[in-house]
Amino acid sequence: MAQPSDGDIDTVIAFTEFSDRNLIASALKAKNNNVTQVVNEILDDRTRFISTYGWDEKAFNAPREGTPNPSFVVHPADDGQVLQGVDPGFYQGQMGAPSRPPSRTNNRSPLSRLVDITSDSPGEAPYNSLDGMMSNQDLGSAMVPTSMEQEDAELQQAIAASVATSNIQSPQPQPQESGVSDAETGLPHFGPTNRTDYNQNEWAMITLNHDKPEPDPSRRKREAGVPAFLRCRAENSWETHRVGAILTILHSIPAARNAFLRLGGPAPHKYGQHPEWWKGKPILPAAVQETHDAGNLASSDESKPKWSEELHRLMAFLDSTERSYGTADVLADAAPEGQLSGTDSERDFFTFLLAYFCSDTESFETLRPLITTCELASVQDDEAPTSHCDNFGMLDFLHSKEQLVTAESLYSVWDRMFYMDYRGWAGREEGATCALITGQADVLTMRFAHDDGLPKRIDIPEVFYLDRYLLANRAEISKIQRQALVLAQALVRAEKAQLRVTLVVDPTTEKEVDRIQLNKAAIAQVKTKRALIKQWALWRMHQEEKERTGEEPQILLPPDTPDDEINWTEEEMKPLKFYDAKVLQLEDELARVEEELFAINCERDKVIAAIRELERRLTVPDEQLGFTPQAAYSLRGVSNSVEVFYVCLPAEQDLMQLDEADSSTKPADQWWKLGYVANDDDPIKSEMTTYEKVMEEACGPGSKPILIYASENAMGEKPDPLSEALQAS
Numbered sequence: 001m002a003q004p005s006d007g008d009i010d011t012v013i014a015f016t017e018f019s020d021r022n023l024i025a026s027a028l029k030a031k032n033n034n035v036t037q038v039v040n041e042i043l044d045d046r047t048r049f050i051s052t053y054g055w056d057e058k059a060f061n062a063p064r065e066g067t068p069n070p071s072f073v074v075h076p077a078d079d080g081q082v083l084q085g086v087d088p089g090f091y092q093g094q095m096g097a098p099s100r101p102p103s104r105t106n107n108r109s110p111l112s113r114l115v116d117i118t119s120d121s122p123g124e125a126p127y128n129s130l131d132g133m134m135s136n137q138d139l140g141s142a143m144v145p146t147s148m149e150q151e152d153a154e155l156q157q158a159i160a161a162s163v164a165t166s167n168i169q170s171p172q173p174q175p176q177e178s179g180v181s182d183a184e185t186g187l188p189h190f191g192p193t194n195r196t197d198y199n200q201n202e203w204a205m206i207t208l209n210h211d212k213p214e215p216d217p218s219r220r221k222r223e224a225g226v227p228a229f230l231r232c233r234a235e236n237s238w239e240t241h242r243v244g245a246i247l248t249i250l251h252s253i254p255a256a257r258n259a260f261l262r263l264g265g266p267a268p269h270k271y272g273q274h275p276e277w278w279k280g281k282p283i284l285p286a287a288v289q290e291t292h293d294a295g296n297l298a299s300s301d302e303s304k305p306k307w308s309e310e311l312h313r314l315m316a317f318l319d320s321t322e323r324s325y326g327t328a329d330v331l332a333d334a335a336p337e338g339q340l341s342g343t344d345s346e347r348d349f350f351t352f353l354l355a356y357f358c359s360d361t362e363s364f365e366t367l368r369p370l371i372t373t374c375e376l377a378s379v380q381d382d383e384a385p386t387s388h389c390d391n392f393g394m395l396d397f398l399h400s401k402e403q404l405v406t407a408e409s410l411y412s413v414w415d416r417m418f419y420m421d422y423r424g425w426a427g428r429e430e431g432a433t434c435a436l437i438t439g440q441a442d443v444l445t446m447r448f449a450h451d452d453g454l455p456k457r458i459d460i461p462e463v464f465y466l467d468r469y470l471l472a473n474r475a476e477i478s479k480i481q482r483q484a485l486v487l488a489q490a491l492v493r494a495e496k497a498q499l500r501v502t503l504v505v506d507p508t509t510e511k512e513v514d515r516i517q518l519n520k521a522a523i524a525q526v527k528t529k530r531a532l533i534k535q536w537a538l539w540r541m542h543q544e545e546k547e548r549t550g551e552e553p554q555i556l557l558p559p560d561t562p563d564d565e566i567n568w569t570e571e572e573m574k575p576l577k578f579y580d581a582k583v584l585q586l587e588d589e590l591a592r593v594e595e596e597l598f599a600i601n602c603e604r605d606k607v608i609a610a611i612r613e614l615e616r617r618l619t620v621p622d623e624q625l626g627f628t629p630q631a632a633y634s635l636r637g638v639s640n641s642v643e644v645f646y647v648c649l650p651a652e653q654d655l656m657q658l659d660e661a662d663s664s665t666k667p668a669d670q671w672w673k674l675g676y677v678a679n680d681d682d683p684i685k686s687e688m689t690t691y692e693k694v695m696e697e698a699c700g701p702g703s704k705p706i707l708i709y710a711s712e713n714a715m716g717e718k719p720d721p722l723s724e725a726l727q728a729s
Contacts, residue, residue: 004028008035015343016042018049026053043238043343214279215684222324226686227252227649230314230328231676232642233280241345242706244328245645246445247311248674249637251318252649255369255442255714260315262366262720263356264308271313271729278317278326282334283310307336307352316726324684325676346447346706350393357391367393369714373439375471379420379432379481382474386438394706395446401455409459410707411468411615418469419481434481436471442714444633446707453702460699462691464709466631468618476625480617487611494604501596516597519590523583530579535559537572633709634669635691640698640705644675644685673697 004025012024016039024038030053031037041049214220222228230244250256272283282305310331317326332345336352356363357371371393375386397413407413418435444464448454467473468480504515538557545553557566568576621628639645648669671694675685699705 002033004033008033011035012038012042014340015039018042018046020050023050023053040236040238044236215682219682219684220324222322223686226324227647227672227674228318228321228323229325229645229647229674229676229686230318231325232332233327233329238343240642241328241332242639242642242645243332243345243349244326245637245639245675246346246349246706246708247314247328247331248318249639249645249647249708250370250443250445251315252647253443253636253708253710253714254717254719255710257315258717258720259366259369260311261722261726263311263363264306265362268309268725270725271309273729277313277330278321278323280327280329282330283313304334305330307331307334307339308356310334312726313729316722316729319722320727324686347394347396350445353393354391357393368439369442370445371439372437372441372444374418374435374437374469376433377436377471377474379434379478382478386436386471389438390435391439393445395444396449397446398449401450401452404450404458405455407458408612409615410461410464411619412458414469415615419484432481432485434477435469436474436477437466437469438471440466440470440631442711444707444709446709448704448706450704453704454699456701457695457699460635460695460705460707462635464633464635465619465629466633467629470631473618476618476627480614484611484614487607487614491604491607491611494600494607497600498597498604501593501600515593516590519586519593523586523590526579526582526586530576530583531559533572533576533579534561534563534566537566537568540569541567631711633711634715635707636710636715637708638694638698638705640703641675643677644673646689646694646698647672647674648691 008028009021009024012028012035013019013021018024027038027041027049028035041052227248229248232240232242232244234240250260272285274281274283277283284305314326314328314331317323332349333341335341335348336355339352339355341348342351353367353370357367358364371391372395373389373391375390376388377386378384395417397417399407399413399416403416404413407416420432420434444466468477502515503512504518505511506513506518538559538561541557542553618627619629635648637645637647648671650669671689671691673685673687673689673694677683677685
C-alpha cells in the first residue's frame with residue numbers, strides 16, 4: 001500500500017484543524033489514502049478517531065495493584081461489520097485485555113471470499129478492483145475450510161440426521177449465490193469496474209435508505225400569504241447548517257435581497273433549470289453539464305454552480321415559488337472562485353461576502369448594507385486617531401459560560417465585545433482601548449457560538465440601538481467606559497469583602513469553607529447533643545416513675561416537654577448549660593456575619609444597579625443629556641436550530657409580488673415559525689407566532705440563536721425586479 005503523501009496529510013489538517021500528522025498518516029494508510037473518509041471520521045467523533053488510530057499505553061503503564069482498570073474486558077462475538085473475522089480497530093482504545101482471543105485469521109470476510117467465488121478457475125489468480133491481484137498461494141489458502149464453514153457442515157449433518165429419523169422428506173436448499181443479479185435474467189453477473197459512477201445502495205452489503213419521503217404534492221404547495229423557506233436536507237452533524245434560515249430571513253429584508261441579486265457582476269443570459277434543483281440537485285454550467293453527459297468526470301470545483309448565480313436563484317425562488325420550501329444545500333457546499341470552504345457553512349457564507357466586499361468598488365457598494373466596519377479607539381484621548389480597521393458580516397459571540405452568566409441583555413454581550421474589559425483591567429486608564437463602528441451597516445447578523453449555548457435567559461430587545469457603539473458618539477462612549485471602570489472596581493472590592501467575611505479555614509481539613517454554613521452546621525450539632533441529654537433525662541424520669549409505682553407508666557413524656565417540667569440532675573445540668581451557652585455564642589457570631597454580609601450585599605447591589613443603568617445609556621432617551629437614540633434596528637429573524645426558525649414579515653405584504661410592493665405604506669409586522677421537522681407526521685412548519693413565543697422557544701437556556709436585525713432604511717428600500725433570465729428559470 002502506498003504511503004500517504006504530505007499533500008494528503010496537509011489537506012486533512014486544513015479541513016479539520018487536527019494537527020497530529022502521525023495519527024493522520026496511520027488513518028490514511030488504513031483507509032487506502034481516502035482523504036474524504038478520514039476527514040469525515042475526525043469531524044464526526046475526534047475522540048473515537050484518536051482512540052482508533054492511536055496507541056494507548058494505559059493498560060501497560062498501570063500499577064500492579066490499586067488500578068481502576070479491569071484486568072480484562074468481556075467482549076461479545078466479533079464485530080458484525082466484519083462477519084466471521086476480526087475488526088482491526090475493535091480493540092483500539094479498550095481499557096483492559098480482551099477476555100477471549102481473536103477469531104482465527106482464516107475466517108475471511110465476505111468481501112474477500114467473494115474474490116474466490118468469482119474466480120474463473122482454481123489455477124488463476126482472481127482479479128477484483130477492490131482487492132487487487134491474489135497470488136496462487138493466497139488462493140490455495142482460501143480453499144481451506146473455515147470454522148464457520150465447518151459449523152455450517154455440521155449443522156447440515158444434524159438436520160439431515162433429524163430428517164432421516166423422522167421419515168420426513170425435505171428438499172435440499174439451493175446454495176446461496178454472490179454477485180450482482182441481472183435485472184432481466186436474475187442471474188449473477190460479474191465484470192470489471194468500467195463505470196464512472198456506481199449507486200452505493202446497489203453495492204452496499206446492507207442497503208440503507210436515509211432519505212425520508214417528501215410530503216404529498218398538495219402539502220408541498222405554497223398557500224397564499226404563507227412565506228416559502230429554505231431548509232437543510234443534510235443529516236450528518238458535520239454537514240448540517242442554518243444557511244437556508246439565514247437566507248430566508250435576509251430575503252425578507254429588501255436591502256439584503258437587492259444586494260444578493262446585484263452581487264457577482266453582469267447577470268447571465270440564462271440560469272439553467274433542473275427538475276430537482278429545489279431538492280438540492282445542482283444546476284451546472286452548460287459546458288460542465290455537457291462533459292457530464294458525455295461520461296467524463298469534471299473536477300470537484302467544476303461540478304458545483306457559480307456561487308453568486310446560485311444565490312440569485314435562491315432569491316428568485318423565495319420571491320415567486322409555488323412550493324412551500326426549497327434548500328440552500330447547494331450554496332452551502334459551493335464557494336466563490338478562489339475561496340475555500342471550511343467546516344462552518346454559516347461562517348463561510350459571510351466570509352465569502354467579505355471577500356466580495358474587499359474585492360472591488362462595485363461589490364463594496366453592493367454589500368455595504370450587510371458589512372459593518374469598526375476600528376480601535378483610545379478610551380482616554382477622544383482626539384487620538386483610530387486604528388486597526390476590521391469588517392464583519394456576522395458577529396460571533398464567543399464568550400465563556402461564566403461571562404454570559406453575568407450578562408443581563410444583548411447590550412451586555414455587545415459591551416464585552418466592543419468595550420474594554422473592566423473587571424480584568426489591571427493597568428492604567430491611558431492604555432485602555434475600545435472598538436467603535438466607523439462603517440454602519442443596515443443589517444446586523446450576530447450568533448451565539450458557545451458550545452453549551454446560553455446559560456440563562458437574557459433580554460433580547462425587539463428594537464436594538466447601535467448608537468452605543470458608533471464613532472459619532474465617541475466622547476459619550478468614553479465617559480461611559482470611564483464610569484464603568486470605576487463601578488467595576490467597586491464591584492470587585494465588594495466581592496472581595498464578601499469572601500473575606502464568609503470564607504474561613506476549617507481547622508480539621510485546612511480547607512476554605514463558608515463561615516455561615518459552618519456556623520449553622522455547628523449550631524445544629526450542638527443542639528443535637530443537647531437533645532440527647534434531654535432524651536436521657538426523660539428516660540430517667542420514666543424509669544424512676546416505674547420503680548416508684550411498680551408498673552409501666554401509662555403516659556410517656558414527649559421529646560418537646562418544656563425544660564422547666566423536667567427534674568434535672570446536677571450531672572445533666574452541667575453539660576446542658578455548656579451547650580446552651582455554646583449555641584448562644586454561635587448564633588451571635590452567625591448574626592454578626594450575616595449583618596456584615598447584608599451591608600456588603602447592599603453596597604454590591606447598588607453598584608450592580610448603577611452598572612445596569614449605565615448599560616442603558618445611549619439606548620434609551622435621556623432628557624438630562626438631551627439625547628435620543630437614532631440608530632434603531634428591528635429584530636427580523638431568529639434561528640436556533642437546523643430544523644425550525646422564525647422570521648418577521650409585514651403581514652399585508654405578498655412575497656410573490658415583491659416587485660410591486662408599495663414602499664409608502666408600512667404594514668404591521670407578523671412573526672412566522674417556519675421549518676421542516678422530518679420525523680414529525682406533518683414535517684412542514686409554517687404558522688404565525690408572536691415575539692414573546694419566539695423569545696421563549698428560541699432564546700432560552702441552552703439555545704444558540706442567530707439574530708438578524710435591520711434598520712428602517714433596509715426595510716424601506718424598494719425591491720429590485722427580477723431579471724428576465726431569473727424569471728425564465
